[in-house]
Amino acid sequence: MSTPVSYFEQMYAADPDPWSFESRWYDARKHTLTVAALTRRRYRSAFEPGCSTGMLTARLAERCDTLLAVDAVPAAARTAAERVAAHPHVTVGTAQLPHEWPEGTFDLVVLSELGYYFDDTDLRTLIERAAGALEPGGELVAVHWRWPVTEHARSGDDVHAALAEAPGLERLARHEEADFILEVFTAGPARSVAQREGLA
Template identity: 35%
Template sequence: MHSVLDRCHRTLFAVLSLLGVRGQERLLHRYFDWWHRRPDPWGLAVDDYEQFKYATTLRQLPARRYRRILDVGCSEGTFTHRLAAAHPEADITGADISERALARARAAGPAPRFVRLNIVTTPPEGRFDLVFCAELLYYLGRARQLRRACAHLTAAVAPGGLLVLVHPWPEARRFCAYIEAEAGFRLIAEHVERGGCRPFAVSVYEAAGAADHRAPRRPAEHGRRTGRGA
């Protein structure tokens, strides 16, 4: 069932992307505001699969200090607030296209900070040590929009910083290819969760530092047991 729904979902957003960047932005804004007419429409705060995915994502991060963190496509801020709990010393920003979602995210507490952003049309302000983009890129449709979004994502990463993509597997490989086409980024960790009916991948990219001349390396792929259900 998930695979059928996913195919319908991808077809819909591929068609929307034919409207051009501005037309697509207007429709996506309305679409996500409509979805957020009620709180937590996808059950991100309570669904076991989502909680497992959040925990799996955080486990892939290198143990280092992150001063500025950005969560792109944050919805109502469920993962963003989890980041704030895990990194209380960091300046954390959540960004989303839906004003309704952002209003609920802000209502949950004075921090993190939440801003409206369409990653296709507008790059984030400033640069960050850690940038997340989860379950977002498949909404963008055509290659043109994906290239723009990924260029904006990589531009937001400070030298030596990390960009983390989290998307369904094996579709995630298609999105990762756009990041790998950007100069100065190397894959340092990738976890593929193959269990259950909703496999996903967490891919961690590191931006070159000011004096980083190391040759890129591709890590071994890791996966958990295959018996876990969603």
């Protein structure tokens, strides 16, 4: 069974920043690395499901012409919307994933600390919808915690193993630490930054 929304609602009711994203160096560094891993200078249209309080959203906003960020918990979405209020090209809303997926296509989808909350069926749907929403040459960035967590349906490693097996996705980059895995996949032939710029 996927983690129920009530679990997250209770966490945000007890603390508006339940994972301490605003104060921990670990998360600030991880968000910096996540944005640094993006292989394109700029993206036309990006989607960030499970945006939480918008700390990563604010960083992504600097690299995107338009950005849609959603969270299942209204309180989290409100905090994220306040954080990016100075960016009119960013839209923040609520959605319960993977079933309430937005229409349209994107050249960037970001799955940050999300996949391990889903059971097998919902994770498969999440990956299928994320991959299916990518434009040709679009990128899917995934980053997940690796240590065991009781509330997680699976490990971060399992999420990335499923992404690696997904049809239509090719890995562009992988960064692995004891704490998390960060990977970039593309919908189309994998060409490095140097290859795209004619250097290799």
